[in-house]
Amino acid sequence: MSDEYGMTYAHHHSLEGLLQRGRGLGAVRALQVPEKASEFVYDGIRRDWRWDGVDDRSLYLARLVRDLRLPLAPIVDRLTADEDSCLRACEVLELLALAGSDEAREALRAHVREGGHWVQVMESVSLVWPPEWWEDLGDVARARMGKEAELPWLAEPWTRFGIEVQRHPRAARPSLAGLGTGELLALLSGDHAEDDVKFDALRELNGRGPTGELIALVPSLGSRNSPRPLPGLVRAVERLGAAAVPAARSWAADDRPWLARLGADVLADHAGPEVLPGLVEELAAQWAARAWCGPDRTARRLARFGPAAAGAVPHLRRLWLRTPHSYERTAYLEALAAMDRDGLDHAYTESLWDCEETARLLGTAAAPAHPDVLERVAVLRDDPMETADVRSAARTRLAGLDRLS
Known part of the structure; x- marks a missing residue:
């Protein structure tokens, strides 16, 4: 399987292909053959x-590195590659540091002191690590920032270090919250x-309850400089639910492609x-x-x-098994459950190892209460690398x- 950039994915059931797709089964099988998986x-x-x-x-790979006890040197070496490669390595290492790896923690701190992508690494770890792990790098940051060609954009950690940052254009606009x-x-x-x-007005409205008066304004809310709706408009319309249907009939017939697409959606x-066969x-x-x-x-x-949509089941199963777009896997599994939950216990269980947070949340809630499942849920509950939402869901389960016991 190849994508438009020429990358070729391995067969979806091979260990390599499973790991490329972030499938839970890939993580399980990797632990069985560590010498091959590394x-x-x-x-x-x-x-x-x-x-x-x-x-x-990143979390999927960090867990594999930890559980397979892989040496960190090849990952640390990626910090000196191009920026994208550095950040992929950084995200894995900062999670491993949370899991207790002093080597990972010191590698990233050393890169802030001496590395080429130190600004990006400093910003990344400040979002993930507790402040006491990086606050002492302030002197280093102030000294190095003086040699950079431009000021950073993010506020954290730079304002904490007393370093001036560039003001985002949005920061100059008054807040509409009032x-x-x-x-x-x-x-x-x-x-x-x-x-x-x-855009700011739409963003503010999207933080409140659905607003029916917005419907009449939708056709006028296309971007002036591009053939698209204003950012936030699609979300605002989705929140209106069925109330937007009458107006959507006229939108769908509009000559403007963005509005016609929004109406059709x-x-x-x-x-x-009546639309079921077409879907x-x-x-x-x-x-x-x-x-x-x-x-x-x-x-x-x-x-x-x-x-009634059971005719879609074979296609959904194929998509769940084979898609490289891991973000979409949860939607396929939820759709399968709505049509016929029988036979899905293995998919829910596998999802406990999936790379996507939404999949792990689904598995945590729906996987059968077998001893191995509950053991895995306890691992998710106690893993310092895991997201807060998954840890909370595991505690609840x-x-x-x-x-009950």
Whole structure:
């Protein structure tokens, strides 16, 4: 399997292919053959096998490095490569440091002191590590920043070090948090407000309850300098739910492609059973074309119809098994569960090792209460590298079982 950039993925059931895709089964099998898995784990850090920027691999790879007891030197060496390679290695090492690796922690601190990508590494660790692990690097940062060509953009950790940062253009705009909903809508309806101001108004509205008065304004909320809706508009319309359907019928017939697409999406998200055959055909076509971006939305639409959409099950199973776009796997599994939960226990269990947080959350909630499953849930609960949401879900699952026993 090849993507548009010429990368070729190994067979989806091989150890190499499973690890490239971040599948839970890959992590399980890697622990069974550590001598074979090590080269593929290192390769996952050396090359970016994510299909899309939203896919996650760093925690998956860090766990494998820790559990396979792999030497860190090949990963530390990647810090001196190009910026993207350095950051992939950095994300793995900073997680390993959280898990107790002094070697990983010192390697990143040494890079801040002497390395070429020290600014990016400093910003990354400041987001993940407790401040006491990096605050003492302030003198180093101040000395090195004086030799940089430009000031950094992020506030943390630089303002803590007393280092001036560049002001983002948005920072110069006044906050709209104090405006009422009517005032925000007035900004959106005005002809003279800049796109940036309208974007801020949409962002503020999206933090509040759905606003039906927005519907009439949607056709006027395209970006002035590009054939797209303003950022935040799609989210705002999605939050309106079925209330947007009547207007969406006219949007779908509009000459502006962005508005026609938005209208078609709203209608598809709220259509009746008459669209079911077409949705199954759409998913089949996406599978046939190996269109890895987008089938998750089709899957969610199909899931609304429950067992009536069972014709989609074979395509969903293939997509779950083979997609390199790990972000979409959870949607396929949720759709399969809505249609027919039988036979999914193994998929829920495998998801406890998956690279994606949403998959691990699903597995934590739905995997059967077998001893090996509960042992894995306890590992997730106690792993300092794990996300806060997964640790919390694991605690809840195990606490519930304790109450029943």
